[in-house]
Amino acid sequence: MASITEVARLAGVSTATASRVVSASDYPVSARTRERVLEAARTLDYVPNALARGLLKSRVPVVAVIVHDITDPYFAEVVRGVEDGAASAGYLVITCSSDRDAERERSYVRLLRSIRAAAVVFAGSGLDDPIVNEEMDRHLAAMQAGGAAVVHLSPYARGRPDVGVDNEAGIAAMVAALAGLGHRRIAFLAGPPSLYVARERLAGYRRGLAEAGIAFDERLVVGTGFDIASGALGVEALLAGGAPFSAICCANDVLALGALQRLAARGFDVPGDVSVAGFDDIPTAALTAPSLSTVRLPLREMGRRGFEHADRLLGGGEPARDVLPTEVILRNSTAAPRSASAA
Amino acid sequence: MASITEVARLAGVSTATASRVVSASDYPVSARTRERVLEAARTLDYVPNALARGLLKSRVPVVAVIVHDITDPYFAEVVRGVEDGAASAGYLVITCSSDRDAERERSYVRLLRSIRAAAVVFAGSGLDDPIVNEEMDRHLAAMQAGGAAVVHLSPYARGRPDVGVDNEAGIAAMVAALAGLGHRRIAFLAGPPSLYVARERLAGYRRGLAEAGIAFDERLVVGTGFDIASGALGVEALLAGGAPFSAICCANDVLALGALQRLAARGFDVPGDVSVAGFDDIPTAALTAPSLSTVRLPLREMGRRGFEHADRLLGGGEPARDVLPTEVILRNSTAAPRSASAA
DNA sequence: GCCTCGATAGAGAACGTTTGCTATATCCTG
DNA sequence: CAGGATATAGCAAACGTTCTCTATCGAGGC
Numbered sequence: 001m002a003s004i005t006e007v008a009r010l011a012g013v014s015t016a017t018a019s020r021v022v023s024a025s026d027y028p029v030s031a032r033t034r035e036r037v038l039e040a041a042r043t044l045d046y047v048p049n050a051l052a053r054g055l056l057k058s059r060v061p062v063v064a065v066i067v068h069d070i071t072d073p074y075f076a077e078v079v080r081g082v083e084d085g086a087a088s089a090g091y092l093v094i095t096c097s098s099d100r101d102a103e104r105e106r107s108y109v110r111l112l113r114s115i116r117a118a119a120v121v122f123a124g125s126g127l128d129d130p131i132v133n134e135e136m137d138r139h140l141a142a143m144q145a146g147g148a149a150v151v152h153l154s155p156y157a158r159g160r161p162d163v164g165v166d167n168e169a170g171i172a173a174m175v176a177a178l179a180g181l182g183h184r185r186i187a188f189l190a191g192p193p194s195l196y197v198a199r200e201r202l203a204g205y206r207r208g209l210a211e212a213g214i215a216f217d218e219r220l221v222v223g224t225g226f227d228i229a230s231g232a233l234g235v236e237a238l239l240a241g242g243a244p245f246s247a248i249c250c251a252n253d254v255l256a257l258g259a260l261q262r263l264a265a266r267g268f269d270v271p272g273d274v275s276v277a278g279f280d281d282i283p284t285a286a287l288t289a290p291s292l293s294t295v296r297l298p299l300r301e302m303g304r305r306g307f308e309h310a311d312r313l314l315g316g317g318e319p320a321r322d323v324l325p326t327e328v329i330l331r332n333s334t335a336a337p338r339s340a341s342a343a
Numbered sequence: 344m345a346s347i348t349e350v351a352r353l354a355g356v357s358t359a360t361a362s363r364v365v366s367a368s369d370y371p372v373s374a375r376t377r378e379r380v381l382e383a384a385r386t387l388d389y390v391p392n393a394l395a396r397g398l399l400k401s402r403v404p405v406v407a408v409i410v411h412d413i414t415d416p417y418f419a420e421v422v423r424g425v426e427d428g429a430a431s432a433g434y435l436v437i438t439c440s441s442d443r444d445a446e447r448e449r450s451y452v453r454l455l456r457s458i459r460a461a462a463v464v465f466a467g468s469g470l471d472d473p474i475v476n477e478e479m480d481r482h483l484a485a486m487q488a489g490g491a492a493v494v495h496l497s498p499y500a501r502g503r504p505d506v507g508v509d510n511e512a513g514i515a516a517m518v519a520a521l522a523g524l525g526h527r528r529i530a531f532l533a534g535p536p537s538l539y540v541a542r543e544r545l546a547g548y549r550r551g552l553a554e555a556g557i558a559f560d561e562r563l564v565v566g567t568g569f570d571i572a573s574g575a576l577g578v579e580a581l582l583a584g585g586a587p588f589s590a591i592c593c594a595n596d597v598l599a600l601g602a603l604q605r606l607a608a609r610g611f612d613v614p615g616d617v618s619v620a621g622f623d624d625i626p627t628a629a630l631t632a633p634s635l636s637t638v639r640l641p642l643r644e645m646g647r648r649g650f651e652h653a654d655r656l657l658g659g660g661e662p663a664r665d666v667l668p669t670e671v672i673l674r675n676s677t678a679a680p681r682s683a684s685a686a
Numbered sequence: 687g688c689c690t691c692g693a694t695a696g697a698g699a700a701c702g703t704t705t706g707c708t709a710t711a712t713c714c715t716g
Numbered sequence: 717c718a719g720g721a722t723a724t725a726g727c728a729a730a731c732g733t734t735c736t737c738t739a740t741c742g743a744g745g746c
Contacts, residue, residue, distance in 0.1 A: 001401070001485060001488070001489050003701090003702055003703085004702065004703065005702075005703095013725075013726085014725065014726045014727075015702090015703080015704090015726090015727095016704080016705075016725075016726060016727075016728095017724085017725060017726075019702095019703065019704060019705085020704090020705095020725095023703085023704075025704085025705090027705090027724090028723060028724065029724070029725085030723085030724065030725090033724080033725080045481060045485065047453060047456050047457050047482075047485070048457055048702085048703080049398070049401075049457065049459065049701085049702050049703070050457040050458040050459070051394045051397045051398045051401075051403060051458065051459055051701090051702080051703090052398055052701070052702035052703040052704090052731085053702080053703055053704075054394045054458075054703090054731095055392070055394045055395055055398055055701090055702080055703075055730095055731045055732065055733090056702090056703055056704055056705090056730075056731050057703095057704085057731090058344070058392075058394075058731075058732095060394060060458060061454075061458075062437070062458065064435075069423070070413065070419050070422055070423050070426070070438075071416070071419045071420055071423045071626070073414070073416070073419075076413050076414045076416075076419045077414055079413055079438065080412070080413055080414045080440060083413070083438065083439075083440055087447075087451075090454070092407075092437050092439070092451075092454055092455070092458065093437060093438055093439075094405070094435050094436060094437050094438075095413075095422065095426065095436055095437075095438045096426075096435070096436075097423060097426055104430075108435075110390060111404075111433070111435055112435070113390050114390050114391055114392065114393040115393040115394065115397075115403060115404075115405065115435065116392065116393070116394055138388060139390075142344060142388060142390070145344070146344050228630075257630055261630065264632070283414070284627050284630065287571075287600055287603075287604065287627065287630075287631060288630060288631065288632065289607070289631065289632030289633075290632075346731090346732055346733085347732065347733065347734095348732075348733095356695075356696085357695065357696045357697075358696090358697095358732090358733080358734090359695075359696060359697075359698095359734080359735080360694085360695060360696075362732095362733065362734060362735090363695095363734090363735095366733085366734075368734085368735090370694090370735090371692095371693060371694060372694075372695085373693085373694065373695090376694085376695080391732085391733080392731085392732050392733070393733095394731090394732080394733090395701090395731070395732035395733040395734085396732080396733055396734075397701095397733090398700095398701045398702065398703090398731090398732080398733075399700075399701050399732090399733055399734055399735085400701090400733095400734085401701075401702095
């Protein structure tokens with residue numbers, strides 16, 4: 001693997017000059033010399049060593065995205081957005097699936113710190129683990145002190161996201177839409193209470209209810225995970241609870257998918273017997289039968305902006321805050337209630 | 344950010360000694376000295392600089408996965424598998440979505456070469472672009488010469504995958520299953536002819552037909568993309584073609600999803616009027632209505648093995664070849680044909 | 687008590703860049 | 717044509733490690 005020293009020797013110039021040519025520095029180099037260096041680089045198939053460069057700048061052109069699980073379409077979209085932004089700026093993207101395990105997240109951040117990643121983007125909601133969070137904070141502070149950028153796309157322990165959506169307003173809008181269809185008994189599959197984002201969405205549910213003049217009934221809220229199985233379990237819990245409902249609003253699409261499945265298995269017609277609504281608008285939402293009504297989040301755009309945000313920070317720019325719009329998408333899993341209640 | 348020099352100074356030892364302690368070298372260091380160094384490292388919140396280390400070893404603990412699109416569930420699963428393997432070995436994973444663009448793929452590889460990634464895993468099928476491939480080969484050869492590992496999980500221009508599945512046998516098995524249900528007019532949505540993997544699957548279709556004693560009818564094969572829209576378009580093409588068929592076998596699940604959607608929109612009952620089968624068994628396949636019959640590929644396991652393969656190569660091991668098993672999964676999108684033909 | 691050996695520690699080079707400083711032509715200005 | 721400015725080029729240090737030698741120290745064999 002040819003180094004810049006060899007390029008310089010072949011071109012008959014000093015390494016300093018060769019470096020100035022290949023690194024697109026703005027230091028003046030005569031056209032003739034420049035051409036000789038470029039020619040030598042081509043001949044030797046020279047590829048600059050980003051590690052050596054990074055050692056000097058204590059930063060390597062790599063941005064990391066920390067997600068809960070890359071297999072979850074929500075995160076895949078966000079990562080893709082980051083990647084699109086990163087690619088055009090010459091950055092590489094590292095993906096870290098934490099499985100919502102604070103310890104695993106911490107160990108990733110340590111690794112990222114050791115390779116001097118230029119930026120780390122937290123795509124998933126913050127985790128509620130005080131013990132681990134303390135070490136995380138130390139790592140993050142050290143990274144930032146070293147010039148790295150840290151960006152959040154979701155609410156977390158220390159504050160609001162740099163780029164995000166208004167989860168509360170989004171869910172409230174869906175509840176309003178459901179109420180607009182005539183629903184009064186709207187259940188809510190709330191997701192894991194330990195996730196900040198889930199808490200925001202629960203708050204949105206309460207707000208939506210309040211704005212529609214519907215009383216909050218705690219029997220209609222069930223805390224769950226954020227996966228398919230939890231959606232199915234949530235439906236069972238609701239059914240077992242005995243409180244009547246004509247619609248189920250879910251804190252995310254994956255939950256809604258599970259609910260749809262279980263409802264069908266239990267012989268309920270959606271939306272005839274009960275309406276179901278999701279949140280996020282992952283690609284699969286349009287593909288189910290019935291297709292899922294949901295709230296669209298500009299997932300990919302969030303990722304792209306997340307990178308831009310990091311890039312701006314890296315360039316010495318000001319930290320800003322971006323709140324992206326959400327949109328209620330009514331498909332075929334929601335309709336006016338047949339009667340006042342289902343179960 | 345504390346360096347090993349500062350750790351050494353605080354501990355009152357040389358950098359050499361400090362290095363030997365923190366890098367878990369097997370060079371003997373007295374227990375007392377070791378403890379002092381560890382203590383100093385803890386105090387200073389020392390995190391080794393992987394760039395400096397990498398500069399010396401000309402390799403950084405990072406493995407890259409090149410996929411067509413991380414948003415495609417197939418690739419998300421594979422990446423997750425690689426990540427699982429990598430995490431336990433202390434490696435970070437870089438994701439590169441090439442969008443099936445050879446030029447983009449090449450530019451990613453160049454970037455990977457510049458950061459001295461330890462390994463690159465090609466998850467997607469090779470691309471058919473002789474001009475770009477030549478530069479790719481040069482990069483890959485240089486990386487391998489520098490000690491990096493290159494692993495393929497899909498067939499490509501230069502040969503068979505290191506870890507993969509028997510695509511041909513898999514599709515043939517599905518065709519056999521369809522034939523077993525009584526289908527004789529089986530159409531095939533073939534995917535992009537420029538993809539090696541699509542060619543293998545087409546070969547599987549022909550083999551399955553032959554083994555079932557069914558004549559090949561070229562009017563029943565339509566070349567497409569590998570996305571949802573292509574599935575819908577494929578159905579239209581089949582319908583327009585006029586040749587009767589009672590089942591559609593698809594070269595992958597995403598195609599089948601598109602087909603399912605379009606068939607429903609056109610008023611066909613699946614599997615009543617026509618059976619549909621996919622390939623890959625992405626998570627969504629179990630969630631559609633009707634749920635999709637498909638051929639299961641051990642996607643995550645392929646990723647994990649891909650990493651293991653790379654790791655073995657990095658450790659000086661022998662290159663091996665792994666062929667993982669596939670399994671026909673019959674769900675609700677397939678049934679015995681009502682009559683001899685649908686369209 | 688001297689010599690050798692094993693255990694442990696340190697010095698310093700090397701990895702491939704970038705960059706501040708210095709040096710040398712070249713060119714104007716008067 | 718002298719003197720200073722300007723445009724280029726080179727030298728060498730520095731980034732944070734690891735690793736090969738070399739050095740030191742104590743112990744044990746004779």
